[in-house]
Amino acid sequence: MSRDIFPFLLGFLSISTQIFLLREFQVHFYGNEMVYGFVLGFWLLWGSLGSLFASKLPFQKKQLALLFEITLIFIALTFISLRLIRFIWGKPFGESLGLTASFFSALICCFFLSFPFGLLFFLNVLFLDGQIARVYLLEALGACLAGLAVDFGLIPHVSCWPSLTIIGLFSLLLILIFSPTKKNWFLIASTSLILISLSIFDWTIQKIAAKPFPLIESRDSRFGRWQVIKIDDQMTLYQNGMVAASIPDPAEAEEIIHFALLQRPEAKRILLIGGGFGGAIEEALKYPLAKIDYVEIDPSVIYLLKDLLSPEKRAFFESPRLNLHYLDGRTFLQKSTDLFDIIILAGPEPSTAQLNRFYTREFFSLVKQHLAPGGVVSLRLSSAENYQNPSLVRYLRSNYSTLASVFSYVEIIPGDTNIFLASDDWLSIDFNYLVKNLENYQIDTKFIRPETLLARLNPLRLNSLKSKITPPFLETNSDLKPRGYLYYLVYWATQFGLTEAKVMEFWLKIPALFLILLPLFLIIALFCPLLISKGKAAFPALPLLVLGFTSLMAEVLILLWFQLQFGYIYEKIALLITWFMLGLLAGSFLSLRLGSLKALNRWLIVDQALILLILSWLFLLLPVKIPNLIPYLFLFLLGGVGGHLFILSNQPLIRESQSYGFGYSLDLAGSFLGAILGPPLFFPILGLPLSIFSLLILNFFCLIILLIFSYIQKR
Amino acid sequence: MKRREFIKASSYFCIYLSGGGSISYPFSFSPSKSTNLSRVEARYYEKLPDREIRCLLCPRYCHLGDKERGYCGVRENEGGTYYTLVYGKVCALNVDPIEKKPFFHFYPGTQAFSLATVGCNVNCKFCQNWQISQVRPEQVEAFDLPPEAVGLAAKNNNCLSIAYTYTEPVVFFEYMVDSALASKNYGIKNVVVTGGHINLKPLEELIKVVDAIKVDLKSFSESFYKEYVRGELKPVLEAIKLIHQRKKWLEIVYLVIPTLNDQELMIRQLCRWLLKETGPDVPLHFSRFHPMYLLKNLPPTPISTLEKLHSIAKEEGLRYVYIGNVPGHKAESTYCPFCGQMIIERVGYQIGRMELRQGRCRFCHSTIPGIWS
Known part of the structure; x- marks a missing residue:
């Protein structure tokens, strides 16, 4: 029993570290699919290499505790370095670090974290006398509990570094209690000290990282980190390292509100989704008839502002004409039956797959259902006032096309940020109409004024933008083919230079058929050298590679699907991953009862067929409205078959290669490919159904190979 | 890779990127979309041996070999003659x-x-x-x-x-x-x-x-x-x-x-x-x-x-x-430095009151420097 605690600890520690690493990365770099792809990809790659190379190193069982302690020190030091990363790259606070910096930072950070975890996997199997199935099962249990503990126990209550202190000390305690080897008290004391100092210096290091700006507040919530910088009478609110709002910043607030409301100045019901914390509510309340419903997913930002704002500004959040809803915007619309005269979408742009949900045809249709007759929806997208480069034009055209596929009228107001207005009734961006409304309703504005409007709505500027963006339409951005965020990523990459843009453009030019078959080509490319060097003995390696790729892609895809269907992933993500892990546990447990090698081959084929069946059902159910239990079930089944197949495939590999880490590294190598290809490229370019189709082809190929292998063995 | 090769490769890539799309301005004489780079000789450069040149337009003094472009990316040496690529x-x-x-x-x-x-x-x-x-x-x-x-x-x-x-x-x-x-x-x-x-x-x-x-x-x-x-x-x-x-x-x-x-x-x-x-x-x-x-x-x-x-x-x-x-900030407006009166009122790009008469303050008649209508 006491020996079992170590694989459990490995799973617990690695998953909780990974969760916090992703959150910290989100703060210091852009938290989009590209950056997540780097982190997850390198995490898996280094883990894979760690477990593979461990067998080449002269490890002994008694070194297990020592390696755990060293890993804990690495965790602490990596997180400290990450927080001070801009100094390492020599960048001032506020300057984007760029894709190259994200890539190399992920590469290095993941090496110091995941490589030791890979070594630990091997050492744990050694420690448990080669019982790889037991290690895998216990590791899965640890990972499963880590997800729950971090998501429910730590994140809502404690910020990142104190959480790491708690996890680190808890791990150290377990090592102390259960390690049978002689304790190195100096190392234990040093590790404890470093871990405790994380908590003690959390705030200080945050302040140093923000220098020369004075950081006055920092709060972690389920949705990320909120930080506030105050210079004189101006506060700037950062969400995950990005400027969310400056207070006061009337220009921004006026932009959000007035272009929409000047269309219908007598609007009575206004729905504002996101972006209300920088003064937009104050602007909306300038319309005397307006009653405002404000939907904000993260209540902590409102609590934070209520603590920091002057009583005068705070009063706007307590206005009787304002209803606050702490909810996901899409979920709110799905649940609500109310109609609104104006709906303003003021959340972040579609920079990630999650945010893309607010810019799809399906979402705009939902918005349309909640618009009163003559109602108007407004949203804002990045632009450039004087010239829009081709990547930007494509991004804007995609959004325009999507809006135009739902609404009869769409208008654009050009600027550094473009305002898109859409309605099924008339719209007017005529200068005289807007100015007349400003004057007639005596709306007191500083930025949206006749002279600014005149320059902004100048026919040269207006028609130049229109001619670039309007028909021929691009393919619309939809839930199941979320192209919007890819276009945004390509545009975003152009500001960092040619190479980044070139890489992104390259992917866009690849024919869909090639992309569908790409996983197959890549897996074959990885498998062939194994086949050449190991002959028949390499066959079980194939399902492991395929499994790694398939399970990661399918898992992320199911999470995205859940979010599209129900919209409350943040509340349920731990539970969803737990179901996957439970499946993994159940599958691993069942595989322990395996009989002969003959049975093994049969089971491999059965498992592979089951994966095909699960993927086929997923493919069929994607566009259908489903009960919320279904994604849990899919994750459980996927985990179950994956766990079962992992143990089965590993046994002949261990017999053959005498390396405990070999199979594990194959699984992670497959996952690495899944992480770098799936969310950033396959989902937006191919769409979700074709991504599953690609997985079906890959798994079908694997099944055929297994059948051939079985046939050869029989003969 | 040499600088020249790099620039060449970059240029090919740029050409590749620039394909597609069309725009039109509502212009009284409908300018046509440009299809190529201009080749108008630059006015400030000196010729050097081996078809090299030195740009004399800005303090960078780019020293360029044949087919190389300046730092600005819009001027190119072709066979010892320096051209602007963006003329018109x-x-x-x-x-x-x-x-x-x-x-x-x-x-x-x-x-x-x-x-x-x-x-x-x-x-x-x-x-x-x-x-x-x-x-x-x-x-x-x-x-x-x-x-x-x-x-x-x-x-x-x-x-x-x-x-x-x-x-x-x-x-x-x-x-x-x-x-x-x-x-x-x-x-x-x-x-x-x-x-x-x-x-x-x-x-x-x-x-x-x-x-x-x-x-x-x-x-x-x-x-x-x-x-x-x-x-x-x-x-x-x-x-x-x-x-x-x-x-x-x-x-x-x-x-x-x-x-x-x-x-x-x-x-x-x-x-x-x-x-x-x-x-x-x-x-x-x-x-x-x-x-x-x-x-x-x-x-x-x-x-x-x-x-x-x-x-x-x-x-x-x-x-x-x-x-x-x-x-809306009061420091957007112009004040007469002699009598302190506001002489041009501005809110954003909007001109409010103009208290200038032939370039002079209407209140104290001091000359206000500038080019006034």
Whole structure:
């Protein structure tokens, strides 16, 4: 029993570290699919290499505790370095670090974290006398509990570094209690000290990282980190390292509100989704008839502002004409039956797959259902006032096309940020109409004024933008083919230079058929050298590679699907991953009862067929409205078959290669490919159904190979 | 890979990127979409042995081999002859209020026909127009708009002036000079919005053909110029001095970026230098920074910082100091330095009251420097 605690600890520690690493990365770099792809990809790659190379190193069982302690020190030091990363790259606070910096930072950070975890996997199997199935099962249990503990126990209550202190000390305690080897008290004391100092210096290091700006507040919530910088009478609110709002910043607030409301100045019901914390509510309340419903997913930002704002500004959040809803915007619309005269979408742009949900045809249709007759929806997208480069034009055209596929009228107001207005009734961006409304309703504005409007709505500027963006339409951005965020990523990459843009453009030019078959080509490319060097003995390696790729892609895809269907992933993500892990546990447990090698081959084929069946059902159910239990079930089944197949495939590999880490590294190598290809490229370019189709082809190929292998063995 | 090969490869890639799309301006004479790069010989360079050249237009003095391009990316040496690739290749064209440039003492309340070609000879991390300033001509869709057509276009769009702006006009020097000369036939004025990174000889030529120059002074520190602009301060100061000596109307804009160039001591030194070299009458605009391009995560400039700097400049004796990008702020308006009365009221780009009579304050009759209608 006491020996079992170590694989459990490995799973617990690695998953909780990974969760916090992703959150910290989100703060210091852009938290989009590209950056997540780097982190997850390198995490898996280094883990894979760690477990593979461990067998080449002269490890002994008694070194297990020592390696755990060293890993804990690495965790602490990596997180400290990450927080001070801009100094390492020599960048001032506020300057984007760029894709190259994200890539190399992920590469290095993941090496110091995941490589030791890979070594630990091997050492744990050694420690448990080669019982790889037991290690895998216990590791899965640890990972499963880590997800729950971090998501429910730590994140809502404690910020990142104190959480790491708690996890680190808890791990150290377990090592102390259960390690049978002689304790190195100096190392234990040093590790404890470093871990405790994380908590003690959390705030200080945050302040140093923000220098020369004075950081006055920092709060972690389920949705990320909120930080506030105050210079004189101006506060700037950062969400995950990005400027969310400056207070006061009337220009921004006026932009959000007035272009929409000047269309219908007598609007009575206004729905504002996101972006209300920088003064937009104050602007909306300038319309005397307006009653405002404000939907904000993260209540902590409102609590934070209520603590920091002057009583005068705070009063706007307590206005009787304002209803606050702490909810996901899409979920709110799905649940609500109310109609609104104006709906303003003021959340972040579609920079990630999650945010893309607010810019799809399906979402705009939902918005349309909640618009009163003559109602108007407004949203804002990045632009450039004087010239829009081709990547930007494509991004804007995609959004325009999507809006135009739902609404009869769409208008654009050009600027550094473009305002898109859409309605099924008339719209007017005529200068005289807007100015007349400003004057007639005596709306007191500083930025949206006749002279600014005149320059902004100048026919040269207006028609130049229109001619670039309007028909021929691009393919619309939809839930199941979320192209919007890819276009945004390509545009975003152009500001960092040619190479980044070139890489992104390259992917866009690849024919869909090639992309569908790409996983197959890549897996074959990885498998062939194994086949050449190991002959028949390499066959079980194939399902492991395929499994790694398939399970990661399918898992992320199911999470995205859940979010599209129900919209409350943040509340349920731990539970969803737990179901996957439970499946993994159940599958691993069942595989322990395996009989002969003959049975093994049969089971491999059965498992592979089951994966095909699960993927086929997923493919069929994607566009259908489903009960919320279904994604849990899919994750459980996927985990179950994956766990079962992992143990089965590993046994002949261990017999053959005498390396405990070999199979594990194959699984992670497959996952690495899944992480770098799936969310950033396959989902937006191919769409979700074709991504599953690609997985079906890959798994079908694997099944055929297994059948051939079985046939050869029989003969 | 050699520099030359790299540039060649980059150019091919640029050509590859620039494919597709079409745009059209509602122009009275419908300019055609540009399909190729221009090949007009540059005016400021010297020929060197082995078909090499040295560019003499800006303080970078790019020394280029055959087929190489300058730092600006829009001038190329071909067989020992140096060409501008963007002559008449306009990529951005708008009608803006003159206050947007900003010029506050130059025909207030009028419209400026604003144009740009691709390219820049510096690399500001806070560039508002990075999509056209930090790229190659092949990456951008442009129009053919010959110099002879610019003046007519401005006139047809009811503009009093042509503004060479958005990117760095120095990089399209030949086109700017020729357009300015040609537009005189239509009675159109010409203004330049520049970073001032230009050599004195070409600047002399430019001064002769334009009516006003606004210099974006990015900082008063060489290290800032080196790190955030990738340029030099000294030549900019030399350019400012020359523009003033030649009595060309000059305004200075200083974009205040929090913590990077807002040190009070530095601003004081800047004001003293301006006072000494250009006198008290050159308008100085402290402009509010909004997060942009690679500095997107900096906070905007607090109004209080701008006000502090405004007070310093006034204390040092500058007479016309403005706060920009803060519509509604009282320091947007012009006050008579002698009687203290507001003589031009501004809210954003909007002109309110004008209390000027033939360039004199209506209240105390003092002369207010500028070019007034």
